[in-house]
Amino acid sequence: MPKTNNIVLVHGAFADGAGWRGVYDILKKAGFNVSVVQHSTESLAADVASTRQVIDAQ
Structure with missing residues (x-):
């Protein structure tokens, strides 16, 4: 099984990406x-x- 090197972080409803x-x-x-x-x-x-756009870009 190949090693996973890609991670996508998704924020919740009352936050934004800066929280990550x-x-x-x-x-x-x-x-x-x-x-x-x-x-x-x-x-x-x-x-x-x-x-999906971010996942596709990875």
Whole structure:
């Protein structure tokens, strides 16, 4: 089984991607490819689309 190096962090409803900064820094230092989804929380469909876009980019 190949080693997983990609991690996508997604924030909750009452926050934004900046809340993941500490975790992002730790994971990057450990050698992971980390992306943080910054979605608008306008609709579930828009949030899913934003998340899929980040996953596809990895």
